[in-house]
Amino acid sequence: MLSKKRRRHQPPVIHPRNRYSEKPPDFRFLASLYPSFLPYVSYSPHSKSAKPSIDWTDFNATRELTRILLLHDHAVHWWIPDGQLCPTVPNRSNYVHWIADLLSSDIIPGKRRGESKIRGFDIGTGANCIYPLLGASLYGWSFVGSDITEVALEWARKNVEANPHLSHLIEIRNSAREIDHTQVALCSQDISTGDDKEALNSGLVGDKDCRARVLVGVVGDSEEFDFCICNPPFFEHMEESGLNPKTSCGGTYEEMVYPGGELAFITRIIEESQELKQSFRWFTSMVGRKANLKLLVSKLRDVGVSIVKTTEFVQGQTSRWGLSWSFISPNKKSVLSKGPTKSHYSFSIEGLQRQFGAVHVLKTTESYFLASATPCESDLVSFCINVTLPTEQINIILEDNSMNQICNGSSSLLQCPHDGLQFRVSVFEQIPGTVLVKVSLKHREHPLSGIFSLLVHNLEEHLRKEFVKKKHLKPCLIT
């Protein structure tokens, strides 16, 4: 109840480069330019401003809106047949911009000199082919878009061909062929009853998996991609897909349903990514349920990825999450310093032993700072500690050459403020065994945020060492 209320008051988080971040699409204006859109626009007699709207439960209306937004704002010609999944442009753009941020960050080493062209792989591009079309038109990226259904492959190709200015950048690939044929033969031999046939349709017969692969075999041996992008089939059963009576975005069985739902689909990407560690710089997927995000992050930890990054996409009342991972070793300095302006960090510590909770994490944090004679004041009622890193300690860190790099090598960043670096560490118990640690700078625009990120990183490492029994190599989790 509380979280719903909070959500209503939260401003929607839309990527700042999303062209709809400042101003949502103007239906009145679009209807005046595109007569085909006009019949779908209505003006509520009850609203004072007579704000134009469309009926979001009408598939034809949402499809026409997507068509004209792609045409008007992106110069992309586009269409899908009745019933196919209709993407919303602002929402899909958020994911594309987030990937652009990942690629331009220095979290992992950049491309080799001379390799500047970005190449992506869209797993399950759908009839709408939305990610390749947006990625190519917004950023000039090239793509392979894959799918398994005839209709998706046919319409994705039509959508590419309808845009000659982009068609050289997009290839559509059939991944249905990439089934483990030995397994399919075995599955078919096992079919005897109607129930078995249903199982074969779902791709699973007994312990045999006849579902199409997502990457392995679809990606050629010598191919390299900067990223993969994926909006997976979210649901386990078709009935779940109609749960939002407020919108109609279409969606066929194949588009919406996968045995085991998104958790199984993304798990499959994770498993196959292990075989293709060297072929992709970043693996990414959209996640529909927060509970699944948590499970997937822990799967990633188990397979030994070197970095995990997550984000939340909010559009109106709907939240989705972005999950990305890489097997490439991160640039240490970039993990430590996410840029000169970052004023807060958070990390969660999972797998705390039974006897430990937020209070122990707080006390250990206090001892950690006191051990290096860093003044701090703890407030056990609010579960926070105020820390001041004195100027002398900052100067010692700055004398270290590597730190100059963390501060981006700019000499102006090496001016140390006389009152030191002040920040607050707050600890929140989430569920038994998991605490969230938030660390915020007192002065948001502090010139030494590179040092701040280093301190947070070291604190995180220390707390993990103290409280978590390591299973495998831990990835860096940045949210």
Ligand SMILES: C[S@@+](CC[C@H](N)C(=O)[O-])C[C@H]1O[C@@H](n2cnc3c(N)ncnc32)[C@H](O)[C@@H]1O
């Ligand atoms: C939710 S739709 C996403 C369509 C589009 N990318 C979008 O964002 O609107 C999921 C797509 O994944 C496809 N799909 C299912 N299994 C697949 C596999 N093994 N390989 C590639 N695509 C697959 C489905 O046919 C469907 O088109």
